[in-house]
Amino acid sequence: MMNKSTNMLFMFMLIVSVPVSISSNSWFIVWMGMEINMMAFMPLIVEQKNMMSKESALTYFMVQTIASMLMIMSLIMLMLNENNINLYQNNSGEMMLMSALMMKSGVSPFHFWMPKMMEGMSWNKCMILMTWQKITPLMMMSNIIKINYIIVTTTILSIMVGAIGGLNQTSLRKLMAYSSISNNGWMMSAMLMSEITWTLYFMMYAIMTIIMTKSMEIYKNYHMNQIPMMNESTTMKMFLLMNMLSISGLPPMMGFMPKWMVIQYNMTINEFMLLGTMVIMTLITVYYYLRIMFSVMMLMNTQTKWNYKNMNMKKNKTMMLNTLSIMGMLTITIIISLY
Template sequence: MHLFNNSNKMFFYFILFFSTLISISSNSWFGCWIGLEINLLSFIPLISNSNNLLSSEASLKYFLTQSIASINFLFFIIFKMIFFKNFEFNNLFSLMINSSLYMKMGSVPFHFWFPNITEGLSWLNCFILMTWQKISPMILLSYYFNKNFLIIIMILNTIIGAIGGLNQTSLRKLMAFSSINNLGWMLSTILISENLLMFYFLMYSFLISIMCFSFFMLNLYYINQLFIFNLNSMIKLSLFINFLSLGGLPPFIGFFPKWIIINFLILNKMFFMTLIFIMTSLIMLIFYIRIIYSNFLLNYFKLKWFKTNINNHMFYFINLFSLISLLGMIFSTFFFF
């Protein structure tokens, strides 16, 4: 029975992968909609778990929100074909389509479902929701977007993602608000080039995969668990490097894509947007450093009854990639110039 369940999961992962390819390679809006629907129907069996009420609730919430976004997407396509044949309505149509795609990817102001759903998921499903599930809406958005609306959404994403994570004690919700903040940076790459969009997405996926895998191996879900556990010094160093790299602090590798975006914004005289992006990144670093502070400095031995060691070779192999955050910035600067 266990093998049967695993084979079913592999089948749904396979469908999840190909549904994204169908969506982004389609030459019609209906084909894009079909790809998004297949993606939705393949992800729900992966996150639903009859033995866990939080997972069942998360799958139901995800189904409802994504269904609403899909219905709106389909409705606007049909509306366009029937009524919006004149070019003067193209701006209105782009606003409608963009709103549906923003809701699909969990962007502000349609982000309220995103942190609540991540709270009921495993770390693997959180990783998929924060990375892979954003590919289709983001690529479709890059095909057809309203520039002024996109700039407003970018600014709101960075602000809400930074402020929303300040009062969180759950690591999954904190990573969700971090994903919303990084989504603002990612959307700004649409204005620059698709190559930079893919580069930023791959870099963010690399960093968030290390974080999710580390939390999964340590069975961490809340900040106070870092306070109680007596973690190995190598694990502490890995969390320290990856948190600061995810926050975009130089000279870590996570700063490099943000540095390119800042250069582009300054060259295009978007000084106000640059200031907001930098200030919200500093706010993000505040609650990353708060986690590191509780892990490193609050060392009450009476609370630390046992020492947490991980004897998994995969974990140490992943930690080797953390050194890329230290050394990669040096090589990337030579490559950039």
């Protein structure tokens, strides 16, 4: 097991690498920051007591290395053809660069590594993967994205895979992975609108993901059949499951706010076909979260009294986290109206 000083070093490298990449004006420095980020995250994934974590670390290494090679190759192509990186003159180099960034962030059709990898990690590592690790590739994508058939197809495909892929899952970590893939599609649609919109979307998505992963980590829930065992309070289960609905984008919770912005923009530019597909596919996401909610709320699991010793501490943590998600839309609406 890694000692605390090594862990702190890797966490420091992980935190520093993202600002280095997103503040750079050179694609080579961006690539270098991504490589430092990958090499810092890999040792953090590996846990001595979890054999699957080693497989996850190897999967992450393979995928990120292939994406990095593809990225360097695309940059060389752009440099050779234009003598400088002019992304609007060379479609093949541009699309290769876009594909590399999609692979790094887990956008469909380059999503296959993400659910399998998350299954082998702890909730805290899953949280880092779904939030912090996505900042650099998504930020780079927002700089070079422009509306065309490939981007629209990728957006729809991500939302479809996220919706349909989660239907047959019993693992909560895989469910969160498919939810993350679906949100990637929405974020790509928000990128076409403006940088502020997708940044707001990402911030709200990150808050909801942190709340969800921390809540699950507190109760040590990894599969659907473990949720009914949270029998200390029906209110707690209700709060946790309401947060699931917030992530899926059900109004009037915080998760609906960023989706609402994207819906309004697509209506403004008359992209009704894209919008219709996105909304219908997201309804499937709402359905499978509701399916969990109904079964869990109806099942009660008896426990002995000595299992309740940490009840108040867990209850307070979860209450505080989930209230933010449930009351988020109301709070944000009040803030916007004040300004």
